Amino acid sequence: MITDTVAEWHRLLETKNAAGLDDILADNVVFHSPVVHTPQAGKPITKLYLTAALFVFNNGHFKYLREIISGNNAVLEFSTEIGGIYINGVDMITWGEDGRITEFKVMIRPLKAINMIHKMMGEMLMTLADNKTQASETK
DSSP states (O other): OOSOHHHHHHHHHHHTOGGGHHHHEEEEEEEEOSSOSSOEESHHHHHHHHHHHHHHTOSSSOEEEEEEEETTEEEEEEEEEETTEEEEEEEEEEEOTTSOEEEEEEEEEOHHHHHHHHHHHHHHHHHHHHHHHHHHHTO
């Protein structure tokens, strides 16, 4: 069992270990994207979004500025820079008694960053989906 969900999240970010998401995401996790209107429910879609984010956001400039943890909730403020645009945002994470994440919400600013992230995440999600399709076709 994961005893420190936030520490494990930090470790996954540092190593860009998308496979490790399976260990920290609950099967019924809900992901709230800063650019998609409806919540994305379930481990497969949440893992896809977070995997894309591992590579889009986590580019050498990404850093957490502060974190607030209370009970089974955490708010982690972050900053990064992509293409000359400064991005500031928060990850709001909730986990269950077993330490697995049940809700992951991302909020970012400014509007210019949201528009750029929307484009970049869309491209990365398409790439990941194509890679997954190609991998399953070769089996």
